Amino acid sequence: MVRELTAAEQDHPDQRWHRQIRWALAELNTQAKAAKDAGLADIAPERALIYLQSYHRGVAVGLSLHPRAPGRKQSPTRNLLQRLRDRAADVLRFADQPSLVPMTNNTGERALRPVKTQVKISGCHQSEAGATAWLAVRSYLDSARKHGLSAFHAIHRAFTGNLWMPPVAQLT
Known part of the structure; x- marks a missing residue:
């Protein structure tokens, strides 16, 4: 996802949603590592809230800037944003289960x-x-x-x- 967000930034340098999503993912990863190092099963909800909100807002803004095109074929940016929205639980699983799931593959x-x-x-x-x-x-x-x-x-x-x-x- 990070590579695709970087590509979206190169394709749309005047937009900020991709930087917001990348920032939120990086900060959640930092929180996940801290929780794992402290022996905690998850990130404290109050520590994760701002990053989760930033992630979801970034996706919503991106989708508003890249509306669905007529027909089946969508732009790579639109496809990425739809995956980030529709598969948010999978994308953010590393933050829900930091001791079990790494952020990257x-x-x-x-x-x-x-x-x-x-x-x-x-x-x-x-x-x-x-x-x-x-x-x-x-x-x-x-x-x-x-x-x-x-x-x-x-x-x-x-x-x-x-x-x-x-x-x-x-x-x-």
Whole structure:
């Protein structure tokens, strides 16, 4: 969303709604990180209110400046604003559940980057079995790193019969 808001700013530099929405998202992210660091399950409502209002007002202003065009095809800006309005709960989930949901999908993108690099360098994997094995090792190492275990220690544990496994979350 932030990339799309930046693109909207480049397309419509005379408008301010995109900067308002980006500011609100950035401030909510700051509040979410602070809540998570403090061990809180959520952001205090009084701390989130101004940012949530700014987000929704920015979307409303943007929609008023980019009305629906006749027909099915809408501008990228209109489509973005409609998604921000219609999927607000999904977009703002990181603020509702800061301990569970990050603001961006950068972690997922970072996990895919080595796969894409491998394919670019070699053209492809030599076999499906080789690709499956390589991805299994990558997944194991990525999970271990996300839980604070270095790749070296994860591999060492695997080869010494003391395989590391991620903790199992208990649903209540």
